[in-house]
Amino acid sequence: MRLDMRVNGKTKLTGLIGDPLEHTVSPVLQNSLFSSMGINGIYIPLKVPGERLRDAVNGLKAYGFKGFNVTIPYKRAILKYLDEISEEAELLGAVNTVIIIEDKLTGDSRLRGYNTDGDGFIHAFHKQTGITFAGRKVCMLGAGGTARALTIKIALEKAESICIINRTGSKAQELAEETNGILERRRHCSKIDVSSITGYATGSNAPIRTVTASDFGSTEALHALQECDIIINATAVGMYPDSNASPLQDNFPFRRNQIVYDAIYNPSETKLMSSARLRGCIAINGSGMLFYQGVKAFEIWMDTIVPEKILNELSNEFMKHLQG
Numbered sequence: 318m319r320l321d322m323r324v325n326g327k328t329k330l331t332g333l334i335g336d337p338l339e340h341t342v343s344p345v346l347q348n349s350l351f352s353s354m355g356i357n358g359i360y361i362p363l364k365v366p367g368e369r370l371r372d373a374v375n376g377l378k379a380y381g382f383k384g385f386n387v388t389i390p391y392k393r394a395i396l397k398y399l400d401e402i403s404e405e406a407e408l409l410g411a412v413n414t415v416i417i418i419e420d421k422l423t424g425d426s427r428l429r430g431y432n433t434d435g436d437g438f439i440h441a442f443h444k445q446t447g448i449t450f451a452g453r454k455v456c457m458l459g460a461g462g463t464a465r466a467l468t469i470k471i472a473l474e475k476a477e478s479i480c481i482i483n484r485t486g487s488k489a490q491e492l493a494e495e496t497n498g499i500l501e502r503r504r505h506c507s508k509i510d511v512s513s514i515t516g517y518a519t520g521s522n523a524p525i526r527t528v529t530a531s532d533f534g535s536t537e538a539l540h541a542l543q544e545c546d547i548i549i550n551a552t553a554v555g556m557y558p559d560s561n562a563s564p565l566q567d568n569f570p571f572r573r574n575q576i577v578y579d580a581i582y583n584p585s586e587t588k589l590m591s592s593a594r595l596r597g598c599i600a601i602n603g604s605g606m607l608f609y610q611g612v613k614a615f616e617i618w619m620d621t622i623v624p625e626k627i628l629n630e631l632s633n634e635f636m637k638h639l640q641g
């Protein structure tokens with residue numbers, strides 16, 4: 318028998334809070350990052366029931382955790398327990414990564430929140446497709462937390478238009494208005510390169526428009542979906558265990574060469590992706606996004622940059638693991 322020497326009194330502690338956590342794959346990624354970077358650290362899932370969020374946060378501070386990830390349903394609820402948040406987290410209105418910063422003199426600790434989902438998605442999308450969003454027409458299926466982060470990031474990447482299609486129309490409308498508001502404020506902020514957002518305006522010419530369609534099959538939705546360059550699924554439809562469901566009908570007439578990006582990574586090939594592929598589209602799942610948001614969180618906690626060589630090797634192994 319070999320002794321397991323991996324954890325000791327100097328091990329850096331990190332983890333994930335959320336509920337449910339039974340199917341999380343983040344520990345595989347984060348613990349592999351610790352070992353491949355040669356850092357004595359560990360990442361553990363910590364299932365927290367709703368009424369215990371405050372206790373959980375205080376506990377993590379008391380145990381000297383370096384930081385933690387936050388997932389459903391706490392990405393917004395965590396905000397009230399933080400001392401500060403990054404500009405990006407403020408912009409996206411949600412936090413998925415928290416670093417606990419200890420003041421060596423007083424022994425007190427501060428909690429600073431980040432959002433790495435948006436950057437993780439943009440990074441993965443560029444890497445996997447080789448294209449950027451600038452000048453592209455995008456359709457966003459969904460208007461929940463993930464759709465919000467992705468829509469705002471894509472808008473700031475200077476997409477030509479974004480059409481948000483959601484089951485609950487009021488949420489799509491709200492997200493469209495909010496995104497247009499952000500673009501408008503950026504346009505008037507002297508620190509931002511104004512030319513980069515020329516063309517964006519609120520009102521009838523707004524690039525962000527919404528379509529309400531309970532089955533995503535209305536004429537307006539169909540038209541928007543067919544004429545766009547990139548379709549993103551940020552709904553939960555098609556996610557395990559409902560892998561037989563798809564936000565679009567089975568025989569949806571995708572245009573050849575459209576890019577269909579499904580934020581879902583379990584299953585690794587969703588029904589939406591299979592139908593899109595059959596019609597000659599490029600179909601990508603959300604595992605790249607998951608990978609890069611996790612890497613960015615690790616870099617924040619450990620104050621390091623993961624070298625490209627490790628990233629490439631690890632991402633190959635991680636994708637294989639997700640494909641089962």
Ligand code: NAP
Nearest residue numbers: 459460461462463464484485551552553556580603606607
């Ligand atoms: P959320 O905030 O709960 O939003 C869920 C969205 O799905 C809403 O737009 C909701 O529409 C829609 N929806 C749910 N059930 C539906 C149904 N039966 N028919 C039509 N629309 C339905 O969840 P979220 O955190 O944004 O997560 C959304 C997806 O993103 C999930 O599949 C999750 O796996 C994925 N995700 C991936 C990553 C990654 O790293 N790859 C990270 C986070 C999330 P209503 O507004 O009408 O309720």
